Amino acid sequence: MSNNILTGLRSFAPNLENLKLKNITLKKDGTAKFDFICDKAIELDQKREIEKRVRSAIPNYFCNLKVEITKIVADRELVAREIVNYLSVGHMSVAHSVSENSVSVENVNGVTVFTLSVDSDVFGYFNDTNACEDLANHLSECFCGKFKGKLQDLGKSKYDASILKEKVNSAEYETIKCRYLTVSDVVKIWGDDIEGRATYIHDAELISGIATFAGVITAINQKFTKSGKPFYIFEIDDTTGKISGKIFMTKEKEKKMEKFNVGTQIIARGELSSFNGMPSFKIDDIAYCIFPDNFKPIERESKSVPSAYSLIKPEPLIETTQSFLFSQEREIDECLLGKTFVVLDIETTGVHYLDGDKITEIGAVRIKNGKIVDKFQTLINPEVKISAQITELTGIDDEMVKDAPTFDKVIPDLFKYVDGAYIVAHNIEFDYKFIKYMSKDSGYIFKNEGIDTLAFARDTVKGLKNYKLNTVCGHFGIEFLHHRALSDAHATAKMFLELVAIKKSLP
Secondary structure, three states, X not given: OHHHHHHHHHHOOHHHOOOEEEEEEEOOOOEEEEEEEEOOOOOHXXXXXXXXXXXXXXXXXXXXXXXXEXXXXXXXXXXXXXXXXXXXXXXXXXXXXXXHHHEEEEEEOOEEEEEEEEOHHHHHHHHHXXXXXXXXXXXXXXXXXXXXXXXXXXXXXXXXXXXXXXXHHOHHHOOOOOOEEEOEEEEEEEOOOOOXXXXXXXHHHHOOEEEEEEEEEXXXXXXXXXXXXXXXXXXXXXXXXXXXXXXXXXXXXXXXXXXXXXXXXXXXXXXXXXXXXXXXXEEEEEEEEEOOOOOOOOOOOOOOOOOOOOOOOOEEOOOOOHHHHHHHOOOOOHHHXXXXXXXXXXXXXXXXXXXXXXXXEEEEEEEEOOEEEXXXXXXXXXXXXXXXXXXXXXXXXXXXHOOOOOHHHHHHHHHHHOOOOEXXXXXXXXXXXXXXXHXXXXXXXXXXXXXXXXXXXXXXXXXXXXXXXXXXXXXXXXXXXXXXXXHXXXXXXXXXXXXXXXXXXXO
């Protein structure tokens, strides 16, 4: 509805070309309020025409129409302030280096061009990321018209370059962005008016304080406080997840509880906190709404690839086995040329990551153009006790990992190491899924294509008694120390190259 209204309004007068609809408020009493912004002055007859066109586009139920049009001009001071505010939330790694004084603004052929004057280290960050594009899109939403970003390199920083580099490269400074959905036909039941924008329930773990969620009521339960006062718990499902919201009763709310049933679509706002590690949502404002048809959640954006390693750096891998040195000299299969593969293996406290098992070691080797070139290896402090059974299997005990980095400190470097590569593992369903699950809280989303050498071996080498890693490696005469991550990864890499040599293609 809003897009159709805007298209019609912009077309009937040149000064309305950049008109934007910022907000729609629909109330149960039949009031509809439309808030517009524009960069040009609006004449009285134009406002009346806008009201007329909006009236014709909305249902007759809304008999009380209010139209507000605010003139907003993208002057330098306002744009600079909004840029600084946005960077402090969306790009914290460089926010310290951009002030309002470092922003200039000019209008070029109807486009507002902002220029950021920054030091070389920060200049590199903006060039390597989409920060300027993000800013331009954000400013277009806040103001009217089109925006474009430019950079001016001021040269070497007066600050310690290593400190600046650490700030720019550090994953700690990059925030995980929440995702939002939009509902329509919001009709208040009680509390203050709610705009139709809600956070994905799946992203509730990323926020606290005042929050808004929308979805379908899947359960309604009445409970009682210790003093005997009733309260209700609504379970809300938006298809990305479920959250329970508490509603404490007043006389007004008690009268309106009959309006809710399982299946009712609502949007609710209230205080979100954490209790015993789980989200706790206290609902203050609630309204009917219509959930979007055929809603398909967008994937959460990953943090960007770090521009430098911070803790675990790749090291050259020196091959000493004579037989493998010989195999490395053979002709490289064409399917390997121009491609990078990272072969990895992990050791863990158990096999059930959903039940709290953790990673204790990551080992990986990288293959470029058919050659094994380097390695990536680290022990990891799982922050849980390692059982005697696991120690017997892997040789890794609590003492070995007590001073090792935790997984969240290692994952930025692993994410950089696998950038642009196929991920290869033996029984990839275990290793890759474990890493993906462990990484999500840190904001790193792995989307690398995977290759499973277990399936590859079954398809390529027939007649083995089983296809465990040691069995397949034994078939090719590959020796290794089983159940240590780097040794397993190195052996898997050699085996992968042998399988490709036989198959003459990737799986």
